[in-house]
């Protein structure tokens with residue numbers, strides 16, 4: 001057996017999961033929505049909140065602002081008092097995740113929000129330790 005140091009290194013690196021692969025593991029959930037009359041219902045709303053690890057109320061407030069329509073949470077669902085296509089809702093949810101959930105340093109969703117001061121909050125990443133201010137629009 002004649003294993004060079006370089007070969008050992010190669011082997012060690014090969015065993016490390018690649019960062020890129022880890023990043024792509026996480027998928028922003030897609031909304032499961034239906035339009036009923038003049039309202040839209042997101043049927044998997046509590047599931048989306050679970051994936052985001054955020055209070056359903058927080059996401060609901062975001063959607064209210066973004067869609068300029070009242071919303072109400074009930075029975076795992078979110079009811080929005082306007083007609084909104086799934087593509088629009090998916091776009092809003094994606095923006096929410098990008099702004100308030102996914103760490104912009106390492107791309108992972110293992111984050112939480114600390115402190116609320118005049119609309120400024122700190123996103124803290126549990127995966128890489130990054131901390132940065134997020135601003136509610």
Ligand SMILES: [Zn+2]
Nearest residue numbers: 103106125128
């Ligand atoms: Zn991070």
